[in-house]
Amino acid sequence: MRTVAVIGAGKIGEVLLSGLVKAGWPVDHLIATARRPERAAELRERYGCRVLSNAEAAVAADVIAIAVKPQDAGVLMAELGPHIPADKLVVSLCAGLPTTFFTKFLVAGTPVVRVMTNTPALVDEAMTAISAGAHATAEHLGVAEELFKPLGRTIRVPENQQDAVTALSGSGPAYFFYLVEAMTDAGILLGLPRQVAHDLIVQTAIGSAIMLRDSGEHPVKLREAVTSPAGTTISAIRELENHGVRAALLGALEAARDRAREIAAQNG
Numbered sequence: 001m002r003t004v005a006v007i008g009a010g011k012i013g014e015v016l017l018s019g020l021v022k023a024g025w026p027v028d029h030l031i032a033t034a035r036r037p038e039r040a041a042e043l044r045e046r047y048g049c050r051v052l053s054n055a056e057a058a059v060a061a062d063v064i065a066i067a068v069k070p071q072d073a074g075v076l077m078a079e080l081g082p083h084i085p086a087d088k089l090v091v092s093l094c095a096g097l098p099t100t101f102f103t104k105f106l107v108a109g110t111p112v113v114r115v116m117t118n119t120p121a122l123v124d125e126a127m128t129a130i131s132a133g134a135h136a137t138a139e140h141l142g143v144a145e146e147l148f149k150p151l152g153r154t155i156r157v158p159e160n161q162q163d164a165v166t167a168l169s170g171s172g173p174a175y176f177f178y179l180v181e182a183m184t185d186a187g188i189l190l191g192l193p194r195q196v197a198h199d200l201i202v203q204t205a206i207g208s209a210i211m212l213r214d215s216g217e218h219p220v221k222l223r224e225a226v227t228s229p230a231g232t233t234i235s236a237i238r239e240l241e242n243h244g245v246r247a248a249l250l251g252a253l254e255a256a257r258d259r260a261r262e263i264a265a266q267n268g
Helices: 011-022 037-047 054-059 071-081 097-103 119-123 138-151 157-170 172-189 194-215 221-225 230-243 245-266
Strands: 004-007 031-034 061-068 089-092 111-118 126-132 152-156
Touching: 004 011, 004 054, 011 031, 011 037, 011 119, 011 138, 031 037, 031 054, 054 071, 054 119, 061 071, 061 138, 089 097, 089 138, 097 111, 097 194, 111 138, 111 157, 119 126, 126 138, 126 157, 138 152, 157 172, 157 245, 172 194, 194 221
Parallel strands: 004 031, 004 061, 061 089, 089 111, 126 152
Antiparallel strands: 111 126
């Protein structure tokens, strides 16, 4: 059983820690680090794991999961890099940062795996994309999958697709929540109580997502099944097209992708 250290157990780091505990990972094989003593005490009490300094965690763990904010990664790795032997696996959860960013601070040959997950990990329904750095093997990818499967689904992608993954599924929950917010307001405009509108939209979204996942049908075919000639749905679709919703989505995801690239460039 590998020992996993979550470096910077903030929101997303704690999600990983929680998922491993729920999946039955022995707590004596889990380590967390935290900046503040009160946060360290909270993690220790909540999960029963060891909470060590960054350097101690790097020595004690087999897998080192970096879960800090991208802008904090440079300072962290300058401190941590010299303490990480080349036989350890480094897993990055830092949005926008390529594996080459981490290899600058590590002993030559140290394997790095880049991961992009999302917030539905909180309910074990994450979509996690995993990519190998230059020195990471299929075995290393398998270790990363073992860590993230308790949080939902995993998929392997080439690293050059990770910025697109960040735009699509990493940020994706926010687009969905934005849409639900807008549809709830529309329901209120149409005369429904807020809670009724909310319940109608959420259950419709859940049912539609399950249909799309389990039917194997193309979304166009499923949409057409709801769209009767001269009916209510096609009238709504026409308005969406008139307002350029499809083009707006394309532009929004391109903007998110470009921002991920900017983060990488800013952190050199």
